[in-house]
Amino acid sequence: MKIQNYMEEVVADELEILLSERDDVCKCQKCRYDMMVWALNRLPPKYVITDRGRLYTKLKEQEIQFKADVVKELTRAINFVAKNPKH
Ligand SMILES: [Zn+2]
Numbered sequence: 001m002k003i004q005n006y007m008e009e010v011v012a013d014e015l016e017i018l019l020s021e022r023d024d025v026c027k028c029q030k031c032r033y034d035m036m037v038w039a040l041n042r043l044p045p046k047y048v049i050t051d052r053g054r055l056y057t058k059l060k061e062q063e064i065q066f067k068a069d070v071v072k073e074l075t076r077a078i079n080f081v082a083k084n085p086k087h
Contacts, residue, residue, distance in 0.1 A: 001049055001050065001051045002049070002050055003047055003048070003049060003050075004047070004048055004049075004050050005040075005045045005046060005047055005048075006046040006047070006048045007040060007043055007044070007045055007046040007070075008036075008040065010046075010066075010067070010070055011036050011039050011040055011043070011070060011074065012036060014067070014070050014071060014074055015032060015035055015036060015039075015074055015078075018071070018074055018075065018078060019032070019078070022078065024082065025078055025081070025082040026081075026082065026085055028087075030086060030087060031081050031082075031085060031086075031087075034077075034081045034086060035074065035077040035078055035081045036077075038073075038076075038077035038080055038081065039070070039073040039074045039076075039077040042073050042076075042077075043066075043069060043070060043073055044066075046066070
């Protein structure tokens with residue numbers, strides 16, 4: 001068993017979805033990480049207990065509640081990193 005910040009998974013998944021709709025931003029690994037860190041520092045962590053990759057907590061309802069916030073922060077993150085690339 002281990003403790004994991006489920007928000008990281010959600011942010012990673014949502015970032016891929018949002019980036020697939022954007023042709024105007026850099027999508028290299030460095031920029032992706034910058035976008036994830038930017039968004040994760042502004043979103044509340046969501047710690048869960050996992051066992052062999054399975055989540056104990058039922059997440060579906062919670063997921064819907066915070067997904068709008070994740071999309072909002074990620075969109076800001078993408079725009080910020082696109083304007084301020086570190087390379
Ligand atoms: Zn880049």
